[in-house]
Amino acid sequence: MTKSIQIALDGPAAAGKSTIAKIVAEKLGYVYIDTGAMYRAITLKAIREGINLKDGEEAGRLLTDTRIDLQPSEDGQLVFLDGKDVTEDIRSQNVTNSVSQMASHESVRKQMVKLQQILASGRGVVMDGRDIGTQVLPNAELKVFMSATVEERASRRYEENKKRGIDTPLDDLQKEIAARDKMDSEREVSPLRQAQDALYLDTTKLTIDEAASEILKLAEERLN
Ligand SMILES: Nc1ncnc2c1ncn2[C@@H]1O[C@H](COP(=O)(O)OP(=O)(O)O)[C@@H](O)[C@H]1O
Numbered sequence: 001m002t003k004s005i006q007i008a009l010d011g012p013a014a015a016g017k018s019t020i021a022k023i024v025a026e027k028l029g030y031v032y033i034d035t036g037a038m039y040r041a042i043t044l045k046a047i048r049e050g051i052n053l054k055d056g057e058e059a060g061r062l063l064t065d066t067r068i069d070l071q072p073s074e075d076g077q078l079v080f081l082d083g084k085d086v087t088e089d090i091r092s093q094n095v096t097n098s099v100s101q102m103a104s105h106e107s108v109r110k111q112m113v114k115l116q117q118i119l120a121s122g123r124g125v126v127m128d129g130r131d132i133g134t135q136v137l138p139n140a141e142l143k144v145f146m147s148a149t150v151e152e153r154a155s156r157r158y159e160e161n162k163k164r165g166i167d168t169p170l171d172d173l174q175k176e177i178a179a180r181d182k183m184d185s186e187r188e189v190s191p192l193r194q195a196q197d198a199l200y201l202d203t204t205k206l207t208i209d210e211a212a213s214e215i216l217k218l219a220e221e222r223l224n
Protein backbone atom coordinates (compact mmCIF):
# COMPACT_ATOMS: atom_id res chain seq x y z
CA MET A 1 0.00 0.00 0.00
CA THR A 2 1.30 3.50 -0.77
CA LYS A 3 2.24 5.55 2.23
CA SER A 4 0.04 8.50 3.11
CA ILE A 5 0.65 11.31 5.57
CA GLN A 6 -1.29 13.86 7.57
CA ILE A 7 -0.67 17.53 6.78
CA ALA A 8 -1.65 20.25 9.28
CA LEU A 9 -1.92 23.85 8.04
CA ASP A 10 -2.50 26.52 10.67
CA GLY A 11 -2.35 30.28 10.69
CA PRO A 12 -4.31 33.51 11.00
CA ALA A 13 -7.31 34.59 8.90
CA ALA A 14 -6.93 34.82 5.11
CA ALA A 15 -3.35 33.56 5.09
CA GLY A 16 -4.25 31.26 2.19
CA LYS A 17 -4.62 28.06 4.22
CA SER A 18 -7.73 26.65 2.57
CA THR A 19 -6.67 27.64 -0.95
CA ILE A 20 -3.35 25.85 -0.53
CA ALA A 21 -4.88 22.92 1.39
CA LYS A 22 -7.31 22.26 -1.48
CA ILE A 23 -4.55 22.27 -4.11
CA VAL A 24 -2.24 20.05 -2.06
CA ALA A 25 -5.04 17.59 -1.21
CA GLU A 26 -6.05 17.33 -4.86
CA LYS A 27 -2.47 16.79 -6.05
CA LEU A 28 -1.87 14.05 -3.48
CA GLY A 29 -5.35 12.51 -3.77
CA TYR A 30 -6.01 13.23 -0.08
CA VAL A 31 -9.09 14.39 1.77
CA TYR A 32 -9.28 18.11 2.49
CA ILE A 33 -10.88 19.19 5.76
CA ASP A 34 -11.60 22.86 6.47
CA THR A 35 -12.11 22.95 10.25
CA GLY A 36 -12.98 26.66 10.22
CA ALA A 37 -16.11 25.72 8.26
CA MET A 38 -17.18 23.50 11.16
CA TYR A 39 -16.88 26.33 13.70
CA ARG A 40 -18.71 28.57 11.25
CA ALA A 41 -21.55 26.04 10.90
CA ILE A 42 -22.25 25.82 14.63
CA THR A 43 -22.03 29.61 14.87
CA LEU A 44 -24.66 29.93 12.13
CA LYS A 45 -26.98 27.62 14.06
CA ALA A 46 -26.42 29.55 17.31
CA ILE A 47 -27.28 32.83 15.57
CA ARG A 48 -30.38 31.33 13.95
CA GLU A 49 -31.58 29.90 17.27
CA GLY A 50 -30.77 33.10 19.15
CA ILE A 51 -28.58 31.44 21.76
CA ASN A 52 -26.22 33.48 23.88
CA LEU A 53 -22.83 33.05 22.19
CA LYS A 54 -21.02 33.97 25.38
CA ASP A 55 -22.57 31.08 27.31
CA GLY A 56 -20.19 28.12 26.94
CA GLU A 57 -22.56 25.57 28.46
CA GLU A 58 -25.38 26.54 26.15
CA ALA A 59 -23.02 26.52 23.16
CA GLY A 60 -21.74 23.05 24.07
CA ARG A 61 -25.27 21.70 24.45
CA LEU A 62 -26.24 23.10 21.08
CA LEU A 63 -23.32 21.33 19.41
CA THR A 64 -24.17 18.02 21.12
CA ASP A 65 -27.57 18.19 19.40
CA THR A 66 -26.13 19.15 16.02
CA ARG A 67 -24.89 17.24 13.02
CA ILE A 68 -22.13 18.73 10.90
CA ASP A 69 -21.09 16.86 7.75
CA LEU A 70 -18.40 17.71 5.21
CA GLN A 71 -18.54 16.45 1.66
CA PRO A 72 -15.82 16.86 -0.96
CA SER A 73 -16.89 18.93 -3.98
CA GLU A 74 -15.28 20.38 -7.13
CA ASP A 75 -14.63 23.67 -5.34
CA GLY A 76 -13.28 21.98 -2.23
CA GLN A 77 -15.86 21.12 0.35
CA LEU A 78 -19.62 21.31 0.96
CA VAL A 79 -20.82 21.87 4.52
CA PHE A 80 -24.07 20.42 5.83
CA LEU A 81 -25.73 21.53 9.05
CA ASP A 82 -28.33 19.05 10.31
CA GLY A 83 -28.59 17.72 6.74
CA LYS A 84 -28.95 21.13 5.01
CA ASP A 85 -26.32 22.64 2.72
CA VAL A 86 -24.96 25.79 4.41
CA THR A 87 -21.75 26.14 2.37
CA GLU A 88 -22.61 29.71 1.31
CA ASP A 89 -24.43 30.82 4.48
CA ILE A 90 -21.47 30.19 6.77
CA ARG A 91 -19.39 32.82 4.91
CA SER A 92 -21.73 35.72 5.86
CA GLN A 93 -20.26 38.70 7.70
CA ASN A 94 -22.58 37.98 10.60
CA VAL A 95 -21.09 34.52 11.09
CA THR A 96 -17.54 35.82 10.54
CA ASN A 97 -18.02 38.42 13.28
CA SER A 98 -19.27 35.87 15.83
CA VAL A 99 -17.28 32.72 15.09
CA SER A 100 -14.27 33.48 17.32
CA GLN A 101 -16.58 33.93 20.30
CA MET A 102 -18.20 30.56 19.66
CA ALA A 103 -14.81 28.90 19.08
CA SER A 104 -13.46 30.15 22.41
CA HIS A 105 -15.52 27.69 24.51
CA GLU A 106 -13.90 24.51 25.80
CA SER A 107 -17.26 22.70 25.58
CA VAL A 108 -17.35 23.44 21.85
CA ARG A 109 -13.67 22.79 21.09
CA LYS A 110 -13.59 19.41 22.85
CA GLN A 111 -16.40 18.06 20.68
CA MET A 112 -15.00 19.59 17.49
CA VAL A 113 -11.52 18.18 18.05
CA LYS A 114 -12.96 14.71 18.63
CA LEU A 115 -15.01 14.89 15.44
CA GLN A 116 -12.04 16.22 13.44
CA GLN A 117 -9.80 13.42 14.70
CA ILE A 118 -12.39 10.85 13.59
CA LEU A 119 -12.64 12.49 10.15
CA ALA A 120 -8.84 12.38 9.74
CA SER A 121 -8.24 8.95 11.14
CA GLY A 122 -6.32 6.42 9.06
CA ARG A 123 -6.19 8.37 5.81
CA GLY A 124 -4.12 10.87 3.91
CA VAL A 125 -5.48 14.25 4.89
CA VAL A 126 -4.80 17.96 4.58
CA MET A 127 -6.51 19.78 7.41
CA ASP A 128 -6.49 23.54 7.95
CA GLY A 129 -7.41 25.59 11.00
CA ARG A 130 -5.90 27.19 14.09
CA ASP A 131 -5.07 24.25 16.40
CA ILE A 132 -4.46 21.39 13.98
CA GLY A 133 -0.74 21.04 14.64
CA THR A 134 -1.09 21.66 18.38
CA GLN A 135 -4.29 19.74 19.28
CA VAL A 136 -6.10 17.92 16.50
CA LEU A 137 -3.21 16.15 14.74
CA PRO A 138 -0.23 16.43 17.11
CA ASN A 139 1.49 13.56 15.24
CA ALA A 140 0.99 14.96 11.74
CA GLU A 141 4.02 14.22 9.57
CA LEU A 142 3.97 17.75 8.14
CA LYS A 143 2.93 20.87 10.03
CA VAL A 144 3.08 24.31 8.45
CA PHE A 145 2.17 27.60 10.06
CA MET A 146 1.23 29.94 7.20
CA SER A 147 1.04 33.67 7.55
CA ALA A 148 1.28 36.98 5.67
CA THR A 149 1.12 40.60 6.77
CA VAL A 150 -2.32 41.74 7.90
CA GLU A 151 -2.38 44.29 5.03
CA GLU A 152 -1.78 41.54 2.47
CA ARG A 153 -4.36 39.25 4.05
CA ALA A 154 -7.00 41.99 4.13
CA SER A 155 -6.28 42.83 0.52
CA ARG A 156 -6.66 39.17 -0.50
CA ARG A 157 -10.01 38.92 1.30
CA TYR A 158 -11.07 42.20 -0.34
CA GLU A 159 -10.38 40.81 -3.82
CA GLU A 160 -12.12 37.55 -2.93
CA ASN A 161 -15.20 39.42 -1.68
CA LYS A 162 -15.26 41.60 -4.81
CA LYS A 163 -15.47 38.48 -6.95
CA ARG A 164 -18.39 37.28 -4.83
CA GLY A 165 -20.17 40.64 -5.30
CA ILE A 166 -19.54 41.77 -1.70
CA ASP A 167 -18.25 45.29 -1.23
CA THR A 168 -16.74 45.67 2.25
CA PRO A 169 -14.22 48.54 2.60
CA LEU A 170 -10.61 47.34 2.83
CA ASP A 171 -10.12 49.16 6.10
CA ASP A 172 -13.09 47.38 7.72
CA LEU A 173 -11.78 44.02 6.55
CA GLN A 174 -8.35 44.73 8.00
CA LYS A 175 -9.91 45.66 11.36
CA GLU A 176 -12.14 42.55 11.36
CA ILE A 177 -9.21 40.25 10.54
CA ALA A 178 -6.96 41.84 13.18
CA ALA A 179 -9.70 41.59 15.83
CA ARG A 180 -10.36 37.92 15.02
CA ASP A 181 -6.62 37.07 15.06
CA LYS A 182 -6.32 38.75 18.45
CA MET A 183 -9.25 36.85 19.90
CA ASP A 184 -8.07 33.53 18.41
CA SER A 185 -4.53 34.06 19.74
CA GLU A 186 -5.56 35.21 23.21
CA ARG A 187 -8.27 32.69 24.07
CA GLU A 188 -7.50 30.36 26.98
CA VAL A 189 -8.36 27.09 25.25
CA SER A 190 -6.10 26.03 22.37
CA PRO A 191 -5.11 29.51 21.22
CA LEU A 192 -3.78 30.06 17.71
CA ARG A 193 -0.09 29.10 18.00
CA GLN A 194 2.63 27.71 15.81
CA ALA A 195 3.31 24.14 16.97
CA GLN A 196 6.90 23.62 18.12
CA ASP A 197 7.58 21.23 15.28
CA ALA A 198 5.79 23.30 12.60
CA LEU A 199 7.59 25.08 9.77
CA TYR A 200 6.80 28.76 9.24
CA LEU A 201 5.82 29.91 5.76
CA ASP A 202 5.44 33.63 5.06
CA THR A 203 3.26 33.86 1.95
CA THR A 204 3.19 37.69 1.75
CA LYS A 205 5.30 37.74 -1.41
CA LEU A 206 4.37 34.30 -2.74
CA THR A 207 1.80 33.52 -5.43
CA ILE A 208 -0.72 30.76 -4.79
CA ASP A 209 1.29 28.43 -7.05
CA GLU A 210 4.53 29.19 -5.23
CA ALA A 211 3.01 28.57 -1.79
CA ALA A 212 1.38 25.32 -2.94
CA SER A 213 4.64 24.10 -4.55
CA GLU A 214 6.53 24.81 -1.35
CA ILE A 215 4.15 22.67 0.69
CA LEU A 216 4.00 19.93 -1.93
CA LYS A 217 7.80 19.80 -1.91
CA LEU A 218 7.79 19.38 1.89
CA ALA A 219 5.11 16.69 1.62
CA GLU A 220 7.08 14.77 -1.05
CA GLU A 221 10.16 14.84 1.21
CA ARG A 222 8.14 13.14 3.92
CA LEU A 223 6.64 10.62 1.52
CA ASN A 224 9.99 9.48 0.14
N1 LIG B 1 -0.19 33.21 -1.89
C1 LIG B 1 -1.29 33.87 -2.25
N2 LIG B 1 -1.19 34.94 -3.02
C2 LIG B 1 -2.26 35.65 -3.35
N3 LIG B 1 -3.53 35.37 -2.97
C3 LIG B 1 -3.70 34.31 -2.20
C4 LIG B 1 -2.60 33.50 -1.81
N4 LIG B 1 -3.09 32.50 -1.05
C5 LIG B 1 -4.42 32.69 -0.99
N5 LIG B 1 -4.79 33.78 -1.70
C6 LIG B 1 -6.15 34.31 -1.82
O1 LIG B 1 -6.45 34.89 -0.56
C7 LIG B 1 -7.80 34.66 -0.21
C8 LIG B 1 -7.88 34.04 1.18
O2 LIG B 1 -7.35 32.74 1.15
P1 LIG B 1 -7.94 31.54 1.99
O3 LIG B 1 -7.32 30.31 1.43
O4 LIG B 1 -9.42 31.62 2.08
O5 LIG B 1 -7.32 31.85 3.43
P2 LIG B 1 -7.56 31.15 4.82
O6 LIG B 1 -8.08 29.77 4.58
O7 LIG B 1 -6.20 31.15 5.47
O8 LIG B 1 -8.53 32.02 5.55
C9 LIG B 1 -8.38 33.78 -1.32
O9 LIG B 1 -9.15 34.60 -2.17
C10 LIG B 1 -7.19 33.23 -2.06
O10 LIG B 1 -7.45 33.07 -3.43
Ligand SMILES: Nc1ccn([C@@H]2O[C@H](COP(=O)(O)OP(=O)(O)O)[C@@H](O)[C@H]2O)c(=O)n1
Binding pocket: 012, 013, 014, 015, 035, 036, 037, 039, 040, 099, 100, 101, 103, 128, 129, 130, 131, 132, 180, 184
Ligand atom coordinates in the same frame (compact mmCIF):
# COMPACT_ATOMS: atom_id res chain seq x y z
N1 LIG C 1 -9.28 24.79 14.01
C1 LIG C 1 -9.94 25.95 14.09
C2 LIG C 1 -10.50 26.52 12.94
C3 LIG C 1 -11.20 27.70 13.06
N2 LIG C 1 -11.38 28.26 14.29
C4 LIG C 1 -12.22 29.45 14.48
O1 LIG C 1 -13.05 29.62 13.36
C5 LIG C 1 -12.87 30.92 12.79
C6 LIG C 1 -13.12 30.85 11.30
O2 LIG C 1 -12.09 30.08 10.70
P1 LIG C 1 -11.86 30.12 9.13
O3 LIG C 1 -10.67 29.27 8.87
O4 LIG C 1 -13.11 29.79 8.42
O5 LIG C 1 -11.55 31.63 8.90
P2 LIG C 1 -10.97 32.37 7.63
O6 LIG C 1 -9.53 32.54 7.93
O7 LIG C 1 -11.17 31.49 6.42
O8 LIG C 1 -11.71 33.64 7.57
C7 LIG C 1 -11.49 31.37 13.26
O9 LIG C 1 -11.35 32.78 13.29
C8 LIG C 1 -11.42 30.74 14.64
O10 LIG C 1 -12.09 31.53 15.60
C9 LIG C 1 -10.79 27.68 15.39
O11 LIG C 1 -10.92 28.22 16.50
N3 LIG C 1 -10.10 26.53 15.28
